[in-house]
Amino acid sequence: MSLNERDVHALLDVTHAGAGPRRRGLLRGALGLGYAAAAGPLVAQTAIKTPADGLVAGDVQIPVGAETIPAYRAAPAGRVGLPVVLVLSEIFGVHEYIADTARRFARAGYLALAPELFVRQGDPSGYGEMARLLAEVVAKVPDEQVARDLDACLDWAVAHGGDGQRAAVTGFCWGGRQTWLYAAHSPRLKAAVAWYGRLEGERTALQPRHPIDVVNQLKAPVLGLYGGADTGIPLASVERMQAALAQGNAAARASRFVVYPDAPHAFHADYRPTYRAEPAADAWRRCLAWFAQHGAV
Template identity: 60%
Template sequence: MLKQDLDSLTPTRDFSRRDFVAISLGSGFAAAVLPVSAQTITTDTAGLTAGPVSIPVGGFALPAYRAAPAGRSDLPIVLVISEIFGVHEHIADVARRFAKQGYLAIAPEMFVRQGDAKAYSDIPKLIAEVVSKKGDAETMQDLDATVAWATANGGNRARLGVTGFCWGGRITWLYTAHNPQVKAGVAWYGRLVGEATPLAPKHPVDVAGTLNGPVLGLYGEK
């Protein structure tokens, strides 16, 4: 292939970031969590509608991984919020497990504006360059748009739950306090306290008294 042909196929930086993340959503594991155990659980898609979707957030197209029982509607919705590594294969598998139980499960790629979280193998660098730049206000807006999309695509927002891992565990508390329609949340560890900053003005301990539904927090001392 001629060089000019290759050049014509080279995407812009904005295209490569958003489109690459969307295309690879839910496939493969984040570089920072490799190697993967041979005992890793894999849930099939039999009987499910599963795969990447695009959620409008203002003028932005937010990639997400959706899994739901095929051909059904009025489904309870569960938001699946990833750790700092984004929506890799394990998060997609969790969504499929929920779908097998009758939920419309959806995992938005929360860091797509900041970078490709799955590509980082160095965790401090990932936090500094990507995660630390994601603000809570934008996160709440993204999750509100995700609920709206799920409601318009077979979900019932009157039966809304949220679960998240580590970074997503913290967000589980915040979103349960933010959205009056959340019926329950489950936080798989994550920060409970911290310094107030412009991007993260409150933490779970600050909103625990204003939750709209019960939150089960799963934490281990050792």
């Protein structure tokens, strides 16, 4: 089964879906190793490799009530009182790209925590077909479960060297949508950065609200980083969100969008053909500056 990008976005917030065939390359066995098969062809020459020397980096277990969920943690070694950033993955889970992004934040001085938010529903790395991954795993993840898991991640980070007064969240694609929602959920956040996360959509029992519905509940300002050539998130959707933010509460009015005119969806995903080096680098600088501007540094 093959879906085009617009069809996939209509279901859930995902990257383009002509990625039905299995991809050549390594699959991850543990968090942060290899890449998810359903992500499509690997562009190895552009994938950024951030070393872990000087960092404590690897898998940890996060208690959530009577359960635990795995997460990839990266932080400067031997330091405490660190600002915290939660890194929310695409639909492909915590593979090498997300782990590398966490290490980039660690090199900027953060305790970065990338939780595997699909663990109860399935393992994204085991899927070679986008449609099956969406239907069998991603579509079954309740937004309420994500918020509860992220609350537990913040608790864990504070207990393991993080400063709860300097907490932020950022996420890509599916994680970008969750970034908006978590910024409306958690009063502990100072700032949020959403990378091309869906803003509107059909409301369901598991996804009862979308970012445009929670504008007046935002508790931290959000920077939205979007591509003007994203065929799954039209500029009209961004414009409607901008209009809603302008009429929202203080955190909403402080939120901003940066749209890169020629960038497609997933322009930061350096392991994919959608990667665009210049917008990705500019957006990364803006992400760090946004956190600093709002006290999450």
